[in-house]
Amino acid sequence: MTQGNGRIPCRLFVLSGCVFTLGMSEFMIAGLLAPMSASLGRSEPTTALMVTAFAAAVVLSAPATSALTVLLRPKATLVGAMVTFVAAHLVTALVPVFWVMLVLRLVAGVACATFLSVGTVTGVRMVTPAMAPRAISIMVGGLTVSNVVGLPVAAWVGTALGWRAAFWLVAVLAAAACAVLVWTRIDPAPSTATGLRQQLVAEVRVLVRPTMLITFAIVIMFQAGMFATFTFLQPLTTIVGGVSPSATGGLLAVFGLGTLIGVALGGAVAHRGLLRNVTLSLVATSLTLILLMVLIRQPVLVIGAVVFGFGVSAFSISAALNGRVFALAGDAPTLASGMNISMLNLGNAIGPAVAGMVISANQSDYLLAPASSLGFITMALVGVAAIILTDRRHRTTADQDSLRQHS
Numbered sequence: 235m236t237q238g239n240g241r242i243p244c245r246l247f248v249l250s251g252c253v254f255t256l257g258m259s260e261f262m263i264a265g266l267l268a269p270m271s272a273s274l275g276r277s278e279p280t281t282a283l284m285v286t287a288f289a290a291a292v293v294l295s296a297p298a299t300s301a302l303t304v305l306l307r308p309k310a311t312l313v314g315a316m317v318t319f320v321a322a323h324l325v326t327a328l329v330p331v332f333w334v335m336l337v338l339r340l341v342a343g344v345a346c347a348t349f350l351s352v353g354t355v356t357g358v359r360m361v362t363p364a365m366a367p368r369a370i371s372i373m374v375g376g377l378t379v380s381n382v383v384g385l386p387v388a389a390w391v392g393t394a395l396g397w398r399a400a401f402w403l404v405a406v407l408a409a410a411a412c413a414v415l416v417w418t419r420i421d422p423a424p425s426t427a428t429g430l431r432q433q434l435v436a437e438v439r440v441l442v443r444p445t446m447l448i449t450f451a452i453v454i455m456f457q458a459g460m461f462a463t464f465t466f467l468q469p470l471t472t473i474v475g476g477v478s479p480s481a482t483g484g485l486l487a488v489f490g491l492g493t494l495i496g497v498a499l500g501g502a503v504a505h506r507g508l509l510r511n512v513t514l515s516l517v518a519t520s521l522t523l524i525l526l527m528v529l530i531r532q533p534v535l536v537i538g539a540v541v542f543g544f545g546v547s548a549f550s551i552s553a554a555l556n557g558r559v560f561a562l563a564g565d566a567p568t569l570a571s572g573m574n575i576s577m578l579n580l581g582n583a584i585g586p587a588v589a590g591m592v593i594s595a596n597q598s599d600y601l602l603a604p605a606s607s608l609g610f611i612t613m614a615l616v617g618v619a620a621i622i623l624t625d626r627r628h629r630t631t632a633d634q635d636s637l638r639q640h641s
Contacts, residue, residue, distance in 0.1 A: 243360050246372055248411075248418045249353045252316060253376030255408040256346045258384030259323065260288055260582070261377075262404070264465050265389030265486050266397045268472075268479065273397060274332050278469055279590035285465055286587050287336045291343025292350075292579035299348040300572025301437075308356045309420035312349055316412035319345035323405035327398045347579070351572040356420060358560060368501055370556045379494065386487040393483070437569035445621060446562045446570070450577045452617040453555060456516065457581025459610030460548045462589035463523065464489075466603040467541070474600050475530045475537055488538045492545020500550035508554040508561065513618050515551035520611050522547050523604045530601065585610065 263270070263285050271281045322342040326335055354373055361369045384407075392400040440446065463470070471477040471485055503511060522544040529536050556574065563570035589606040596602055 242365070242368065242372060245418050245420065246357050246360050246369060248414055249312075249357050250372050250376035250379075252312070252349060252408075252411045252415055253353065253373055254380045254384060255404060255411050256319065256349060257377035257380030258388060258407070259319075259342060259404045260285075260346065261380060261385050261464075262388035262392070262400055263288075264467060265385055265482065266392045266400060267465075267468055269392055269397045276332060277594075278466075279594050282465055282586050282590055284336060284339050285461070286583045287339040288343040288346070289461075289579040289581075289583035291340040292347040293576045293583060295344040296347035296351050296572040296576035296579070297569060298572075299344070300351040300569050308352050309415075309418075311352050312356070312420065313412060313415055315345045315349040315352070316408060316415060318342075319349070320405050320408045320412065323401045323408065327401040327405065343579070347572070347575055350575045354556075354571045354575070359421070368553075370501075370553055370560065372501075377493075380490075383490070385490055386483045389483045389486055440563050440570055441573055443562065445624060446559070448617050448621050448624070449555075449558055449562065450573060452512070452614045452621075453559075453574065453577040454581040454584065455610045455614035455617065456519075456551060456555070457578050458585035458588070459519065459523075459581075459607040459614065460585065461582045462585035462607040462610060463526070463544070463604045465586040466589060466593065466600055469598075470526075470530065470600040470603055471537060471541075473598075475532075475534075477534050477537060481534055485534075485538055485541050488542045489545040492542040493549040496546040496549035497552055499546070501553040508558045509618065509621065511554035512551055512558070513615070515547055515554070516611055516615050516618065518547035518550070519544070520608060520615075523607050523611070527601055527604050581610075 263282070267278045267281055270276075270284075271278045274281065319342055322338045322345065326338045326342075329335060329338070354370065357369050357373050388400040388403060391403055467485070467489070468479075468482050472479050472482065477485065500511060500515065522540060525540045526537075526544060529540055559570055559574045585607070589603045592602045592606055593600055
């Protein structure tokens with residue numbers, strides 16, 4: 235049932251709490267690269283494949299899980315996804331073999347994709363259309379809080395008690411969130427007069443619109459740009475910047491605080507112009523990446539300020555970019571949500587993979603991580619320019635048709 239009184243329902247925060255645990259798992263590898271690499275006897279770029287595996291699973295499974303759950307009960311799907319997620323982390327905390335852990339990250343990624351795809355649509359349905367960007371920002375806020383609190387805590391736990399303890403922590407938190415979800419009222423999906431096949435055809439037609447495809451391309455490039463630097467932030471700041479490893483948790487917390495402010499700022503101004511917000515966020519992110527490359531050898535307080543700015547600028551795009559996808563999707567949001575989650579994580583997979591290959595091929599020069607990010611962000615800006623030109627062309631055509639009708 236949609237909340238029509240202008241308020242955000244408490245149920246939405248339950249979904250956001252579940253998203254917190256998903257985000258904690260996805261992001262925490264960045265804070266555990268050093269201890270995991272040492273324990274598993276792998277290089278840091280190789281260990282970073284756990285980020286790529288998780289993201290790749292989301293990429294491949296999000297559209298499929300969205301299609302399969304179009305007409306299923308949202309609550310049962312969400313609870314099932316969380317139970318699978320918990321199980322994957324419990325087993326990961328126990329097994330000693332790296333390649334088995336990669337497979338388990340794939341399983342966790344599929345569960346994450348299912349929850350995010352169905353959960354985002356469920357959350358948007360809880361509010362009026364005008365409040366959809368706000369609802370999305372609250373859902374994304376779960377990821378943001380995982381950066382502010384979860385990521386530094388996981389890094390600290392992993393350093394103090396061993397990296398496996400971080401996986402135990404995520405499993406316990408996810409189980410607690412799942413328990414609350416079980417007792418939360420989640421309304422069934424609205425009934426549809428058409429069958430599953432017709433519903434899926436309608437949803438697919440939305441996905442192949444040129445403006446939607448370009449928007450997905452922007453999502454991929456932006457996420458690749460953000461994750462290319464974020465994944466290697468620990469070795470970048472310690473090896474290149476000379477920051478003490480003990481200060482890494484503090485830098486991650488500063489980044490997380492920046493993401494919290496960025497999401498809140500982006501959610502507050504998204505209604506003023508989605509495309510304008512996207513453009514400004516991309517430009518600001520580019521500037522912070524340049525500053526990071528230039529100032530990386532400065533004192534830790536300077537580096538911290540730049541990392542904070544990186545978090546603010548990178549996450550200020552969330553509400554606008556996700557809101558644009560839902561605005562373009564209209565009455566067919568389920569597959570669009572799944573594809574959006576898929577594209578987000580495709581970027582998450584591409585960014586670290588490309589940056590890792592570039593770094594490995596150039597004698598572990600971690601400055602190439604933000605350099606790779608700049609390339610991805612530039613391509614995202616090209617996509618924005620393409621949308622602006624397409625919109626202008628459509629408006630010009632519409633004006634000409636209108637003139638012909640009145641002549």
